[in-house]
Amino acid sequence: MNEHHHIISYKKLTAIWLALLALTALTVAITRVELGGYKVLGALVIACAKAGLVIAVFMHMKYEGRLLRWLLFLALLTLAIFIGLTFFDVLYR
Amino acid sequence: MNQLPFISTTAAVDPVFMFLFGACLVLLLGITVTMVIFVLRYHRSRAPHPTSQAEGNLWLEIVWIVLPTLLVLGMFWYGWKEYLVLRTVPTGALPVTATARMWSWEFRYANGKSSPKLYVPVGKPVRVELISTDVIHGFFLPAFRVKRDVVPGMSNYAWFVATKPGSYDLFCSQYCGTQHSAMVTTVEALPEAQFAAWLNEDKRGTAAARPDGRKLATEKGCLGCHSLDGSPGVGPTFKGLFAGQVTVVKGGKTVTLTADEAFLTESIRQPAATIVEGFPPIMPGNPDMPDEQVTALIEFIKSVK
Amino acid sequence: MTTHPHKDYAGAKLGMWLFLFTELLLFGGMFLLYSVYFKRYPQEFAAGGRQLDWIMGTVNTVILLTSSLCAAMAVTAVQRDELRRAVALIGGTILCAAGFMVIKYVEWSAKIGHGIYPGSEHLKSGPPGESVFFSLYFITTGIHGLHVLIGGALLAWIALKIKGGEVNAGNDILLENGALYWHLVDLIWIFIFPLYYLIL
Amino acid sequence: MDSNVQKVTAQPSCFWNDTGKSGLTSWIFSTDHKRIGLLYFYATFGFFLTGVLLGLLLRVELMAPGRTIVGPQTYNALFTVHGVVMIFLFIIPGIPGAFGNMVMPIQVGARDVSFPRLNLLSWWLYITGAIIILTSLFSGGGAPDTGWTFYVPFSSRTGTNVSLAVFGVFIVGFSSILTGVNFVTTIHRLRAEGMTWGRLPLFTWSLYATAWVQILATPILAITLVLIMTERLLGAGLFDPARGGDPIMYQHLFWIYSHPAVYIMILPAMGIVSDIIPVFSRKPIFGYKMIAFSSIAIAAAGSLVWGHHMFTSGMSDTAVMVFSFLTFVVAIPSAIKVFNWVSTLYRGSISLEAPMLFALSFILLFSIGGLSGLILGSAATDVHVHDTHFVVGHFHYVMFGGTGFAIFAAMHYWLPKFYGRRYAEKPAVVAWALMFTGFNVLYFTMQVLGMKGMPRRYYDYLPEFATLNLVATVGSWILAAGLVIMLVNLFRGLWWGAPFEGNPWGGATLEWSIPTPPPTENFVEEPTVTHGPYDFTGIGR
């Protein structure tokens, strides 16, 4: 039954962890300097990058089949649409 | 009938109804008749075996995707276009402020006059500013096809024009509690001159005439919650209230007070400050009520023994 | 109970992911509210964010990332049949969870001590946006904290199963799913952190 | 109930006489999908009868203006509880929980669902939630009086027991989520050899689409309900305008779930109808692919239209435009389905037995309801009919006339399969005729009332609405009479009626290929599927 697994080495996991810490430091750094609206954008982009790393490696998504990836995309898209459509109200009121 | 420089809300909306109902009726009849014919014609007694095993037909499918799409887009567009009429107030509209509270309406005019019924001049558009002091209500004029929710903390509006004199229903359409269905009043459309006379007759609240407490209690909706005969309601009964003892929750502590004038005044102006034990904190406040009205209400409460 | 001839490994994983989607949307509702109110009260949100302790937030982020690393490593360990090490790594995760909760507790009590909590008099008298910010903060981090507790308990239970030999290299789906749940908790925090602590 | 069916269920492996265990515990702790399905069936149907009784009381109160039998506060509690019970305890769990559980695993050729114990947990969560909801009626400040929509700020202020009721709904929501997770996994993973996506019965397809809505939309309801509780219990003020909150945001969150929820209600019903019509016409369904696709399309597009409940709320006009447009988009896949069903009849060999009568009346009643939905979807007309009895008429047409009638069809179609006995045909047809008539008298009248301007949730009304309200009330009695006849006939038949063995309807989906009632393990050996679900060649009748 083991053929399902792609075993991820400790080394690789540690490397990802270091990258996540570095990104955390980066977010803190860019939100300390005055960038106006960009810092919101920057912080979110970095958060997405971190989320991407966690999902891809820690959660093994990189090694899953296409189905799961599509479904994850579907779930995220749904959330984005819920938020997006609400803004048709919020922005134009 | 329509000599106005703008179209009335009724005249804007009704054709949309006609079009939609017409289209729906045609579709419904078409489907029903086809179904009935098929059922009769291909009933097992007449058709013991199916004579077709067709699993689909691409062209038919395309036709009945494309045609409904076009129809439906037309419906959308027409409905949206006329909706804009409801949202665009003609210039020079008469401003009125409608205040909704549990469970009564109050209409206030530019000159300070206020009234529990909405008086409007015939032929002149009216813009109603919608204000709620507590929960969401709905401002609904079926005769004018107008409806807008009255949301606390939000400035909504509606407009309409009465083309004929008369009395029209005004409902609260958004569910707002026990007496939701009693939150009903009327629009009184008067000929222009008559309306002007009404508007400028002595203004209640500013004129010398002392307000009538019982009438006020009815108009302000007090009696929707407070009974006069001791029976329980949404709020405590007025009967025997004055000078009696009341247990209230004040700032988180339970205390017993005497219902004197100061207490009644506070209860009317800022009911949230002291909540009578056993009742929900739902009474709308009246911070801007003129002093003489408060006095009149208190006099009235005193009289209910 | 019905006995299954064979375990459906991929099915179990699919089921877990589907469940994670529902969690994602649950928090999604809070993020929706956040985005709307942030749009409406940018100043008040910035002011509110400045009142949160970004150092504690950062420390908590590091702690959660580390806990996630431990959880991911535990999966690797079990798959390599290094069961002892797996249990130890799960222990690390739970330790981090505890540390996270302690810091959260300190933060919350500091705020509550200052009279800042949903429905407090302080917030009622302050600017409207501030009350909204802190209510969102408490509810979001509260629900998140609840997930940390559930995730910690789940992993502890799985550690017992590893010790008992029920979860091993040949049958590790339980641990994989437990770890997935834990990563989700981390994932949510990755967004909570900049949105509440940093954007100021 | 075991002993009564013993005679018919002689074969030892029949699921009614499961291994060894007996009595109630063999049911409420069973992980067998058929037993769980029946548990769901009886529970949801029990709540349906509760809700129906409340609906009847609503009508009696509205029979004449003024007080008829209850006071305003009681009336408000009545329609709230009627709505909550009908929506959350009957119609949403109804088809997936009951018939989905009973039939779907067999239809895909599986032994059970993917997570049988989770399935049992779903049922228990459902029952727990239901008990909490019912407790809320008799404790605290009394039965909730907010309407099933729980709009703030009213729901955060009223003194009635809203918090507990909301908590109950929250639990029920979890049950719905778990069912969704279970079904998607089952359909992906447990299809038998040869059961390709193109051979899935349309009922299973519709459950698949429904399950996705359950998974992606229900969590939003969960968080919304949590927020009501924090408003009430903590005074969080997230929707309180005095504290910077926005009541309209509550409505967004509520409808983000609750509009897709109406497709949780209708999609499986459409699936039932798509399965029944070909069987009773002895002809393959017309446009299988389009029907399967339109289920997905309805689920997808239906998730984007929630704002149409808020046209008058003060939402921006741009949003009104967007949501009105998207609402009309949903009508297209619905139209595809209706046209395909009708075409299936063409040149078939139609037998008008009870399941078919209910299925065909579904098409009509759903069409009336759906077309009246278009009037609501168009911005200009919705302003007039919003929050009137026109809306009440609309949703009873789609929910009762649509889903309700589909459930009745399913009861006549599938329950005999699981009991091995059947109802009598004549009374079933009489009951159907009465219900169909009463239904239209009741709800069409309501739509007329709404057009004339009678607002909904009105305990009392002006005299001008009196006659029509009386007519509607009489309609509810005709409907009630039909319902009683149907129930008596159906359940009498299931326990004492004529035997129902083999494949009397001549169905081609897998559930008809196994013994009646089904054995515990469904299939003796894993089936290999070689033909489509509506391929009737070689199936005798």
Ligand code: HEA
């Ligand atoms: C089973 C439940 C169900 C279903 C399936 C639907 C289906 C639809 N509903 Fe309904 N609706 C409710 C349950 C449901 N609804 C409930 C419960 C409420 C009230 C909630 C509350 O406030 O308490 C409500 C309220 C409601 C409103 C808000 C009204 C208001 O409060 O002002 C609107 C507005 O757009 C609407 C629209 C629609 C539309 C466009 C569809 C469409 O999906 C319909 C599509 C169907 C058809 C179009 C008919 C079939 C097709 C044909 C006959 C072919 C020909 C058609 C064309 C060519 C177009 N509904």
Ligand code: HEA
């Ligand atoms: C599936 C959903 C469903 C179903 C089937 C029904 C069924 C009925 N509903 Fe329903 N209704 C709703 C869902 C549903 N309702 C919802 C969601 C609301 C909105 C609530 C809100 O505003 O918040 C609502 C609101 C609502 C109102 C509007 C209240 C108002 O706005 O003022 C009314 C008024 O007439 C009404 C009436 C009825 C009637 C008469 C039935 C009839 O079906 C009942 C017919 C009666 C029978 C068929 C009785 C026969 C049975 C017996 C006599 C019992 C026999 C007993 C045993 C054998 C034990 N309902």
Ligand code: CUA
């Ligand atoms: Cu005010 Cu209803």
Ligand SMILES: [Cu+2]
């Ligand atoms: Cu809807």
